[in-house]
Structure formats: C-alpha cells, structure tokens
Amino acid sequence: MQPGLTDQVVLITGGGAGLGQAAAIEAAKRGAKLSLVDVNQDALEESKRLILEENHDTEVLLLKADVSDEEAVKKYVKDTVDHFGRIDGFFNNAGIEGKQNLTEDYDSEMFSKVIDINLKGVFYGMKHVLPIMKKQERGYIVNTSSVGGIRAVMNQVAYGASKHAVAGMTKDAAIEYAAKGISVNAIAPGAILTDMVRGSFKQIDPDNWEQAAEEFVQENPAKRLGKPEEVASLVAYLLSGEAPFINGAIIPIDGGQSAKY
Numbered sequence: 001m002q003p004g005l006t007d008q009v010v011l012i013t014g015g016g017a018g019l020g021q022a023a024a025i026e027a028a029k030r031g032a033k034l035s036l037v038d039v040n041q042d043a044l045e046e047s048k049r050l051i052l053e054e055n056h057d058t059e060v061l062l063l064k065a066d067v068s069d070e071e072a073v074k075k076y077v078k079d080t081v082d083h084f085g086r087i088d089g090f091f092n093n094a095g096i097e098g099k100q101n102l103t104e105d106y107d108s109e110m111f112s113k114v115i116d117i118n119l120k121g122v123f124y125g126m127k128h129v130l131p132i133m134k135k136q137e138r139g140y141i142v143n144t145s146s147v148g149g150i151r152a153v154m155n156q157v158a159y160g161a162s163k164h165a166v167a168g169m170t171k172d173a174a175i176e177y178a179a180k181g182i183s184v185n186a187i188a189p190g191a192i193l194t195d196m197v198r199g200s201f202k203q204i205d206p207d208n209w210e211q212a213a214e215e216f217v218q219e220n221p222a223k224r225l226g227k228p229e230e231v232a233s234l235v236a237y238l239l240s241g242e243a244p245f246i247n248g249a250i251i252p253i254d255g256g257q258s259a260k261y
C-alpha cells in the first residue's frame with residue numbers, strides 16, 4: 001500500500017517545475033493539501049493545472065516568493081498557516097545550479113547567488129517552519145541536497161558548497177528537533193531529468209546536450225538518468241510520517257552512482 005498523505009498539509013518550494021512539481025503531483029495523489037512556492041508565477045499555475053488534471057479535489061495554494069529573501073519566506077510560511085492552519089510536511093527544495101567553471105574562474109557574484117538560494121533559502125525555510133511544527137509536536141521536513149552534497153562534482157564549487165551545507169544543516173536540525181516529534185532528512189539526487197539538468201548538460205555541450213547526457217550516464221551503474229517521479233515517491237514517503245525514525249539521513253537517489261569507487 002502507498003503511504004498516505006490524506007488531508008496532510010504539504011508545503012513545497014520550487015513547486016513550479018522539476019522535482020518540486022513532481023513531488024506536488026505525487027503528494028496530491030496521496031491525498032495532501034498543497035501550498036506551492038516558486039519565484040515563477042507561470043510555473044506555479046502550470047503545476048496547479050497538472051495537479052488538478054488528475055486530482056480534481058486537491059486544495060492548492062500558490063505563493064510567489066523568492067526563497068533567498070527571509071521576509072518572503074516568513075510570508076509564505078504565514079500565508080500557508082493562515083490558509084490551512086498547519087504544516088505537516090515541508091519539501092524545502094528550491095535551488096539552482098549556477099554557472100559551471102573552475103574554482104579559480106568561478107564568478108563571485110554567481111557564488112553568492114547560489115549560496116543565497118540553495119543554502120540560505122533552505123535555512124530560512126527550516127527556521128520559520130520548525131516553530132510551527134514544534135507547536136504541533138509533529139512534522140516532517142525533507143531538504144534537497146544532491147550527490148553534489150556528498151561527493152565532488154567538477155566545476156561546481158558553489159553548488160557543492162551549498163549542497164554540502166544543506167546536508168550539514170539537515171543533520172543539525174534533525175538532532176535538535178527529534179524529541180519534538182519532528183524528522184528532518186535530506187535527499188541527495190543524482191542527475192534527474194529536469195530543466196535544471198537539461199541546462200547543466202547544455203553548459204557542457206550547447207550544441208548537443210543529449211550526447212553530453214549519454215556520455216554522463218555511462219558512469220552510472222544504472223546507465224540512465226533518474227526520473228522526477230522516482231524522487232517524488234521517496235519525498236512523499238518521507239513526508240508521510242510512515243517511518244519517522246528515519247531522521248538526519250542524507251538519502252542518495254542516484255542509481256548507485258555515489259556508492260561507486
């Protein structure tokens with residue numbers, strides 16, 4: 001049986017595309033009410049359309065916000081609680097890759113931008129959601145780290161720094177709140193076919209990103225890219241509270257690539 005999210009309020013950042021959108025669709029299938037946050041309003045509307053296509057009765061709140069702006073984060077948390085009264089699950093997921101480059105050539109402004117969104121955005125999210133969950137004495141947080149948060153990836157010094165930080169913050173918050181009925185975990189996806197990863201392969205080979213992807217997957221034991229729906233299943237499971245003793249874990253979902261020497 002699929003773990004249920006019936007009537008659970010699930011808040012998702014980066015809910016307008018990729019992993020956030022797939023997780024929203026999966027959570028809706030499992031009965032959740034959704035609060036979706038994204039910086040892109042059109043993307044949010046598209047996610048809502050896709051969710052309602054199959055799950056006509058799902059309640060979906062759309063909130064345009066930039067996760068790197070703490071005031072905007074406070075507001076998306078408040079708006080969610082004002083609307084639904086609680087937050088049961090939080091997929092703290094919005095992030096960007098940044099521009100690939102050698103460390104010595106990495107643009108410092110880009111470095112700050114990646115840190116502001118991927119690291120501070122995740123911190124602000126936890127900072128403002130945790131008090132709500134503490135009051136409820138229950139809640140499940142899933143932060144999005146990356147294989148780049150547990151292993152090195154070429155030309156991604158800012159991304160690697162931010163995603164290792166997400167793994168660290170996840171463990172810190174997990175031990176602080178475990179006795180309050182809250183679990184905090186992170187997922188560490190490998191290359192999953194979303195717009196971000198398409199963009200990443202286009203940075204490697206602008207003229208033939210499919211070829212770059214094909215070469216990349218040869219290193220993967222499963223010889224393929226991951227699918228957003230596979231990540232969505234893992235996220236929905238962690239948010240469902242079926243296994244709350246999973247806490248402080250950084251869970252790779254990468255076809256085994258990060259396990260390989």
Ligand code: NAD
Binds near residue numbers: 040065066144
């Ligand atoms: P995506 O680009 O397909 O979707 C990201 C969404 O986040 C977009 O809708 C975008 O508008 C939104 N967003 C970007 N910056 C934002 C901001 N400042 N505030 C609010 N929303 C913002 O990317 P994705 O592949 O779905 O990635 C989602 C998360 O997963 C990211 O944290 C990414 O680093 C991580 N991740 C992805 C992969 C992968 O292979 N796709 C692998 C590892 C980790």
